[in-house]
Amino acid sequence: MSTKKTSDKKSKTNPKTNPKTNHLPVRLVGIGASAGGLEALRDLMASLPKSGCLSYVIAQHVSPTHISMLLNLLTPLTHLTVNDLTDRIEPKAGVVYITPPNNDVMLENGRLRLLPPRQIVGPKPSITHFFYSLAEELGEQAIGIILSGTGSDGASGIRAIKASGGITIVQDPDTAKYDGMPKSAIHTGSVDLIMAPHEMGGALTRLLEHREDLSHVLDAEKDGDEYSQISNLVRQHTSFKLKEYKSSTVKRRITRRMGILGLNTLAEYIEYMRINKDESQQLIRDTFISVTEFFRDQSCFDALRSALEELVKRKAGSEANTIRCWVPACATGEEVYSIAMLFEEIFYAESEYNSLQYVIFASDMDDNGLDHARAGLYPASEMLVVPAEFKKRYFEVEGDHYRVRKDIRNRVIFARQNVIEDPPFNRLDLISCRNLLIYLTAETQKRIFELFHFSLNQSGVLFLGRSESAESYKELFKPVDLRARLFMRQAGEGNYPIHYTQGFPTIQGEIGKTKERAGSNVEVLNMRMLEMLAASYAPPTLVINDADMVVHFQGNLKPYLNFPHGRANLYLFDLVDSQMRAELRALVYRCRRDRQIITGATLDVKIEGELNKIQPIVQPLDQNANTMLMVSFQASRRSEGKEDAKINSASERDSLIISELELELANTRTHLNIVVEELETSNEELQSLNEELQSANEEMQSTNEELQTSNEELQSTNEELLTVNEELQVKSGELEHLSVDLTNIKQSLVFPLIVVNQKMLVKQYNQACSNIINTDNPVINNVISSIEWRMDVPNFYNIVQTVIKDGVNHTSILQASDGLVYKLFVMPYRNVHGDHDGAVLMFEDITSQYNTEQALRDSNERYDLVAEATSDGIWDWNIDDEPYWSPRYKSVLGYQDHELSGSMKE
Numbered sequence: 001m002s003t004k005k006t007s008d009k010k011s012k013t014n015p016k017t018n019p020k021t022n023h024l025p026v027r028l029v030g031i032g033a034s035a036g037g038l039e040a041l042r043d044l045m046a047s048l049p050k051s052g053c054l055s056y057v058i059a060q061h062v063s064p065t066h067i068s069m070l071l072n073l074l075t076p077l078t079h080l081t082v083n084d085l086t087d088r089i090e091p092k093a094g095v096v097y098i099t100p101p102n103n104d105v106m107l108e109n110g111r112l113r114l115l116p117p118r119q120i121v122g123p124k125p126s127i128t129h130f131f132y133s134l135a136e137e138l139g140e141q142a143i144g145i146i147l148s149g150t151g152s153d154g155a156s157g158i159r160a161i162k163a164s165g166g167i168t169i170v171q172d173p174d175t176a177k178y179d180g181m182p183k184s185a186i187h188t189g190s191v192d193l194i195m196a197p198h199e200m201g202g203a204l205t206r207l208l209e210h211r212e213d214l215s216h217v218l219d220a221e222k223d224g225d226e227y228s229q230i231s232n233l234v235r236q237h238t239s240f241k242l243k244e245y246k247s248s249t250v251k252r253r254i255t256r257r258m259g260i261l262g263l264n265t266l267a268e269y270i271e272y273m274r275i276n277k278d279e280s281q282q283l284i285r286d287t288f289i290s291v292t293e294f295f296r297d298q299s300c301f302d303a304l305r306s307a308l309e310e311l312v313k314r315k316a317g318s319e320a321n322t323i324r325c326w327v328p329a330c331a332t333g334e335e336v337y338s339i340a341m342l343f344e345e346i347f348y349a350e351s352e353y354n355s356l357q358y359v360i361f362a363s364d365m366d367d368n369g370l371d372h373a374r375a376g377l378y379p380a381s382e383m384l385v386v387p388a389e390f391k392k393r394y395f396e397v398e399g400d401h402y403r404v405r406k407d408i409r410n411r412v413i414f415a416r417q418n419v420i421e422d423p424p425f426n427r428l429d430l431i432s433c434r435n436l437l438i439y440l441t442a443e444t445q446k447r448i449f450e451l452f453h454f455s456l457n458q459s460g461v462l463f464l465g466r467s468e469s470a471e472s473y474k475e476l477f478k479p480v481d482l483r484a485r486l487f488m489r490q491a492g493e494g495n496y497p498i499h500y501t502q503g504f505p506t507i508q509g510e511i512g513k514t515k516e517r518a519g520s521n522v523e524v525l526n527m528r529m530l531e532m533l534a535a536s537y538a539p540p541t542l543v544i545n546d547a548d549m550v551v552h553f554q555g556n557l558k559p560y561l562n563f564p565h566g567r568a569n570l571y572l573f574d575l576v577d578s579q580m581r582a583e584l585r586a587l588v589y590r591c592r593r594d595r596q597i598i599t600g601a602t603l604d605v606k607i608e609g610e611l612n613k614i615q616p617i618v619q620p621l622d623q624n625a626n627t628m629l630m631v632s633f634q635a636s637r638r639s640e641g642k643e644d645a646k647i648n649s650a651s652e653r654d655s656l657i658i659s660e661l662e663l664e665l666a667n668t669r670t671h672l673n674i675v676v677e678e679l680e681t682s683n684e685e686l687q688s689l690n691e692e693l694q695s696a697n698e699e700m701q702s703t704n705e706e707l708q709t710s711n712e713e714l715q716s717t718n719e720e721l722l723t724v725n726e727e728l729q730v731k732s733g734e735l736e737h738l739s740v741d742l743t744n745i746k747q748s749l750v751f752p753l754i755v756v757n758q759k760m761l762v763k764q765y766n767q768a769c770s771n772i773i774n775t776d777n778p779v780i781n782n783v784i785s786s787i788e789w790r791m792d793v794p795n796f797y798n799i800v801q802t803v804i805k806d807g808v809n810h811t812s813i814l815q816a817s818d819g820l821v822y823k824l825f826v827m828p829y830r831n832v833h834g835d836h837d838g839a840v841l842m843f844e845d846i847t848s849q850y851n852t853e854q855a856l857r858d859s860n861e862r863y864d865l866v867a868e869a870t871s872d873g874i875w876d877w878n879i880d881d882e883p884y885w886s887p888r889y890k891s892v893l894g895y896q897d898h899e900l901s902g903s904m905k906e
Contacts, residue, residue: 034149131157
């Protein structure tokens with residue numbers, strides 16, 4: 001199963017399962033953008049439809065101190081009204097609202113709210129939080145759009161909108177100036193449409209036109225046949241059985257897919273599914289949305305930790321040293337790794353558990369989700385709910401993503417599995433299946449609970465979602481914590497069959513199928529009647545395939561067949577009596593050739609001591625196929641005494657014998673002619689085959705010579721590759737040593753050093769940078785202006801851009817908030833071709849020098865003030881410097897400034 005459903009947790013970071021009633025008069029479209037978003041917004045604005053029910057809110061990442069010019073830039077591009085967003089405004093149709101800098105935007109009780117940013121560090125406004133509020137407030141009416149930008153903001157919000165039934169649209173990464181945000185959103189698997197910005201307006205128009213016209217799909221009773229066709233196509237292309245799931249949910253998602261694709265009828269949708277086989281998989285992804293997060297429903301995970309501590313204590317006192325867990329419908333793996341972290345915490349806290357280990361089997365039917373889970377790589381926006389100490393202990397930072405540590409990933413085994421049909425894992429201590437069962441029919445739920453009971457060990461733990469419960473199956477599970485949906489396996493063996501429709505068929509399964517077939521009395525009656533008629537009136541018959549092997553028997557064939565000794569063999573001509581073998585062989589050949597019923601000569605055969613006339617009849621089982629033949633044996637009893645009594649004279653007897661011999665001779669000639677034809681045909685085929693074999697032999701010889709030549713060339717190439725490989729290994733070693741040297745040099749520098757590329761993304765920095773920027777958050781591959789600085793750098797972004805563009809060095813003095821003074825050097829970074837490919841930023845700590853110079857300036861000012869204030873003339877001469885005359889000295893002696901030499905030598 002490929003389903004991790006949204007929980008009903010009521011939090012600020014998760015949409016509710018049942019959204020609030022939509023009391024907005026318009027349908028709100030949230031638009032998220034970041035770096036490169038202005039270009040995408042220009043294309044989007046020109047395509048937006050003028051509708052009486054659509055309102056738009058743009059949330060673009062900008063610096064908190066930036067004065068937004070979007071209003072002036074976007075207004076000329078659209079016929080819609082463009083306004084700056086103000087707090088507590090009710091969105092109106094045909095208006096585009098622009099979120100001001102340094103604010104988060106939320107939809108609350110039908111009004112747009114401007115709130116202080118939740119986080120000091122991070123993009124502002126938060127697209128993820130905005131999308132969460134849309135999903136919570138609007139449900140299926142929510143629409144979210146992601147445009148160009150770096151990072152992963154908005155990806156979790158896209159998941160929330162998809163989970164609530166809304167529409168999600170993402171810019172095609174190939175058309176985005178920065179593809180970080182679009183790719184992160186697509187990576188969630190929750191995107192409905194991927195397109196260029198100028199195409200999005202047309203998609204919104206199409207969605208509006210079909211929003212109301214498809215309601216009949218949900219309620220119509222006449223759609224049974226179409227629904228069955230859709231189920232069959234889904235089964236054929238994805239292995240899902242829709243009949244196992246609640247039809248109301250599936251039909252709503254079918255309606256949603258039709259609206260997205262612009263299809264008006266179920267017949268059109270069925271035809272679209274036949275042509276586009278990927279649509280079946282897309283329907284399944286829409287119906288069973290893979291939405292999950294780390295430690296979803298924190299209070300439930302707190303209760304689970306307590307249950308796991310008890311489980312670990314029991315295991316520590318037993319012979320078994322491995323705790324086996326199973327997470328069906330694991331989606332993208334967040335819940336799996338959450339459970340793994342709980343085990344790590346328990347083992348870390350108690351040294352006595354060092355001898356224990358755990359293994360988690362995680363299964364799903366979504367290959368994309370499994371690949372994501374195996375990689376264990378998650379954007380920073382999805383890690384907000386993970387405790388800080390867990391992030392430090394169990395994750396590694398890779399740019400703006402976090403990867404689960406390898407030793408934890410090695411504890412998890414991911415596998416593709418359909419929990420409903422495939423055999424389960426067994427001997428388990430824990431099963432975590434959350435928010436999957438609510439989408440199954442009651443009968444299927446019962447089967448799954450029985451399967452879980454079968455798979456768990458005694459006192460094994462079952463962990464369910466908030467909307468699920470095992471209280472109806474008290475004979476299988478007893479509650480441990482009802483609020484957290486924790487249950488324990490009841491002792492004893494369950495009295496139930498385990499059904500596998502794939503993998504290992506069971507006798508019970510066949511019995512179930514027989515009972516199902518028996519439900520139709522008409523079919524059973526017809527089959528029974530046909531069997532009785534065949535037994536009473538039809539001759540004994542058998543069916544052979546194109547290899548003359550018997551595949552079916554009907555009637556009493558024992559008198560006509562001789563079963564050989566030794567190895568079982570159902571070859572027809574080994575089974576029939578020798579006196580009719582030649583006759584029957586000729587009949588079979590003629591029937592295959594002419595494709596019509598062939599009747600053989602009458603043969604005298606003794607059956608149970610009495611002489612019978614047997615006439616073989618061969619006919620095609622299917623006129624359109626050239627494989628199966630039906631062979632019947634028409635028998636009639638012959639009485640020798642009665643026939644002799646009718647013959648009055650010897651001449652009549654002789655005449656009868658002669659006619660029979662003539663008939664037999666004619667049949668023999670016919671058979672001989674057929675045999676001759678077969679031999680001639682076989683001879684021609686053999687001659688043709690011989691010529692083909694000779695030709696093939698010559699080709700093989702030629703090919704062999706070519707292969708020998710190719711082998712020699714490959715050996716020569718292999719030697720060259722070995723030489724090149726050795727050279728590359730030497731170069732690789734040198735590069736590795738050089739990289740280590742450069743890394744040590746970079747980290748040993750006492751002054752901060754930062755390297756950025758042409759896109760202003762940080763590519764390198766050293767440890768000393770912690771004095772000027774916040775390195776607790778991801779820095780690599782982030783735009784330099786989005787980093788949290790510990791000082792003000794006026795016009796910093798433009799300075800770096802100018803250096804990259806013009807290649808001219810820049811120097812300036814910066815003062816940090818902690819009193820330190822730095823001298824900033826910005827120099828162009830040149831690639832191997834000498835082109836400007838970025839910039840190098842160096843921050844020299846000149847605090848001591850700056851303070852000394854400042855003190856000297858202050859001292860000189862005080863000296864000058866004293867010299868001017870005193871009535872005495874002052875003359876001073878430093879042998880290494882010029883002489884000094886105070887103003888009073890010049891006045892007393894009557895000298896002017898130009899009359900005094902600047903050097904004592906003069």
